[in-house]
Amino acid sequence: MRYFIELSYNGTKYHGWQIQPDMVSVQEKLNNAISTVLQSKVEVVGAGRTDTGVHAVQMFAHFNTEILIENNFVHKLNSILPNDISVDKVLEVLEDKHARFDAKSRSYEYRIWLGRNPFLLDFSWQIHSQKPDLSKMNAAAILLLEYENFQTFSKVKTEVHTFNCNVTAAFWRQEGNLLIFHISANRFLRNMVRAIVGTLVDVGLGKISIAEFRQIIESKNRSNAGLSVPAKGLFLTQIKY
Numbered sequence: 001m002r003y004f005i006e007l008s009y010n011g012t013k014y015h016g017w018q019i020q021p022d023m024v025s026v027q028e029k030l031n032n033a034i035s036t037v038l039q040s041k042v043e044v045v046g047a048g049r050t051d052t053g054v055h056a057v058q059m060f061a062h063f064n065t066e067i068l069i070e071n072n073f074v075h076k077l078n079s080i081l082p083n084d085i086s087v088d089k090v091l092e093v094l095e096d097k098h099a100r101f102d103a104k105s106r107s108y109e110y111r112i113w114l115g116r117n118p119f120l121l122d123f124s125w126q127i128h129s130q131k132p133d134l135s136k137m138n139a140a141a142i143l144l145l146e147y148e149n150f151q152t153f154s155k156v157k158t159e160v161h162t163f164n165c166n167v168t169a170a171f172w173r174q175e176g177n178l179l180i181f182h183i184s185a186n187r188f189l190r191n192m193v194r195a196i197v198g199t200l201v202d203v204g205l206g207k208i209s210i211a212e213f214r215q216i217i218e219s220k221n222r223s224n225a226g227l228s229v230p231a232k233g234l235f236l237t238q239i240k241y
Contacts, residue, residue: 132204198226
């Protein structure tokens with residue numbers, strides 16, 4: 001039997017989602033919890049990977065087991081998992097349902113706090129000086145929908161078959177001192193969102209023009225893009241199937 005598991009986590013203490021040698025990961029914690037409850041070794045397959053320090057409001061994974069899942073399974077998992085990981089639901093699916101390959105779209109948010117806020121240090125990038133121009137950043141962000149190749153914003157040393165992504169939404173909104181960048185696509189490259197945000201902030205601060213932002217996309221050269229902003233402001237917010 002195959003099961004989908006929906007969870008959320010604070011990524012501050014984790015070396016990303018994926019299991020890595022000698023590093024604490026979310027996947028490892030989830031594997032251990034499920035295996036403990038079922039008293040049988042289980043390995044989950046995630047819908048994607050989040051990097052070190054990145055958070056997830058919604059993540060999905062699947063696992064296989066022949067053991068019957070009881071009604072109190074979620075409660076048992078949450079009693080074992082650390083407080084910064086929470087399982088929301090578990091449901092049985094068809095045997096060929098795949099958490100990663102069947103996902104149609106993924107959405108991320110990046111959060112910037114204008115000023116200083118000690119209570120949001122782990123959940124935002126804080127800009128203390130110049131305030132970026134939101135209208136300019138939105139004018140640049142909409143250009144992303146015109147392109148498929150995002151090699152410019154990809155981590156240089158990464159093994160992928162294609163740099164093409166179908167971006168369906170990209171925009172900024174402001175809630176008081178909080179600037180929130182939303183982006184949705186069928187897939188994302190490693191470091192892509194953080195590099196896009198860094199480059200858009202350069203537009204907002206007047207370091208580059210909107211026309212130059214377009215040229216940076218078309219260059220397919222990571223060195224032309226802006227900095228990779230801190231991981232702590234990035235949230236995986238939604239996965240659609």
